[in-house]
Amino acid sequence: MSLSATTPVTGAPARPFLRHLERAGLYLALSVAAFLSVFPFLWMLVSATNSSGEIIRGKLGLGDQFWINLDNFMTQVDLPLVMWNSAKVAVLSTVLTIAVSSLAGYGFEMFRSKMRERLYSLVLLTLMVPFAALMIPLFMMIGQAGLINTHIAILLPSIASAFIIFYFRQATKAFPTELRDAARVDGLKEWQIFLFIYVPVMRSTYAAAFVIVFMTSWNNYLWPLIVLQSNETKTITLVVSALASAYYPDFGVVMIGTILATLPTLIVFFVMQRQFVAGMLGSVK
Amino acid sequence: MADVRLQAVRKTFGVLDVIKGVDLDIRAGEFVVFVGPSGCGKSTLLRMIAGLEDISEGTLTIGGQTMNDVDPSQRGIAMVFQSYALYPHMTVRENMGFALRFAGMDKQEIARRVQSAARILELEPLLERKPKALSGGQRQRVAIGRAIVRNPKVFLFDEPLSNLDAELRVHMRVEIARLHKELKTTVIYVTHDQVEAMTLADKIVVLRAGQVEQVGAPLDLYDDPANLFVAGFIGAPRINVFTGQVTARLPGAAEVRLDGFAERRLVIPLTGEAPAEGTEIRLGIRPEHLTEGGAESLPIEIDMFEHLGGETFAYGRSRSGETIIVSTRNGRHLKAGQVLAAGFDASKALLFDAAGLRIR
Known part of the structure; x- marks a missing residue:
């Protein structure tokens, strides 16, 4: 005689109908949430195949205007140049931000000092200051430095990111101090410990930070709008925005621009998806 | 193999005295165990010998040379940590050879030393594995191997068996004793487990609140304790x-x-x-x-x-x-x-x- 045949089922009595209903409700709510999230993206893809007039009329089906829209876009925009500008700014900004902020996060966590927490609090306080409040003094500083219309004007203010410093410090709490001790006994200097032990061990944290900073930097609009005034330096977000704010905007062309502006961030996210999730959960297991 | 001498060694963190003046002579080749309850300063003292903590006052000599301000890698020591501290992104072979590679040693000599240590510790089949693919006991053996390849004058062990289960702990205890017999290197070993202290040590140093309570051979401490604390700490069940x-x-x-x-x-x-x-x-x-x-x-x-x-x-x-x-x-x-x-x-x-x- 099997155990399952003789053992009475304990706990709440099974109520399959209620359980199915509960599950159905859950799936419905999740489906609505998923639809609301994905719809703008789908709408963007579909609209890129329609003419501006069809988009304004609210057409939701696929059209035959894609190649025309693309051709119009390519004639209006120097795509290689704006993509290069965006890529240059995003990659440099990401690499520099991560390099500086991870060093700061490592330092804040690893080195004991009386001033450590006070200094760290000051860094965190900068998170409370809205960018709108910084814009004008920052613009004046950049202007006085003669950096208007240069990509350095975008890179400089973004390098030391309080949020990424915070993120790295929190992640560093899980970095075993005994690894650092072992490395010191093995003869490594502090910078070597950082480079040869910390960075490889924390690679998931770096990957997650890369995704976050790259997306933020690629999608950055307001500050580039203020400091990049010549067409030669403009990034894709500025160009798409300019297309949309024309006197008679061609929304089909705008949608092509939006797709092209979205593609790199999508690629980065999908390529680094696993590392991103691991990094958000913590590098050190 | 070298002798280790501590003279009036103190460690202070601000106003807090953690090590309150320790004098100790450790002969070359001796197996010395620091034992005491949690927070007694035994690990801090070991880390001071290793160079991972500064010495606030007093003198530390290893092989007759003052080591107070010498870099940990130049002290002729190798350390085995409680959590093994293996580099997770490196294979066992890379972990064991890392310090030698960093010291600029010839590749063939590194390979020879790693192979020799792996043979002693029966790690040869595991050399290409990463630490996460090893059991606790295997990781500990790699950590010991990493120390052996450096051919140190003094081995430092910081509660190396604490993370192992009871059976493995006994096994590794015997392994460490065998290793000491084979290598004849000076060993300083920290534990809170008095059974480990009794079974491994040539000499036990009983510490309490940053001070040495008694130093002696295991059975001498057992038979002739200097005070009630030592009598209570050495011997299971308690006196x-x-x-x-x-x-x-x-x-x-x-x-x-x-x-x-x-x-x-x-x-x-x-x-x-x-x-x-x-x-x-x-x-x-x-x-x-x-x-x-x-x-x-x-x-x-x-x-x-x-x-x-x-x-x-x-x-x-x-x-x-x-x-x-x-x-x-x-x-x-x-x-x-x-x-x-x-x-x-x-x-x-x-x-x-x-x-x-x-x-x-």
């Missing part, structure tokens, strides 16, 4: 302690009365002068010295037992309320509630004053 008073000074002995046993007078032989009549004392008797026979005997009511098969620990209370443990090889017949006439030989009893210092 039984009775409170009482001196009732008379006798030639070469003290007559004492124990609280709760007013009718009994015990004569404890001493090599020195007995304390004055009326002096408060503590009488320590090891559990294995309390038996059902013996010249002196105290009635102990038994509460519970631990039958280990070969021997039995009977837990009871003295009449004054102290927990008393009796260790016997013939205890299967004992029952809870039974009053045991726990006998002992007075020459095996250890006498301490009220402050816990030994009266010999």
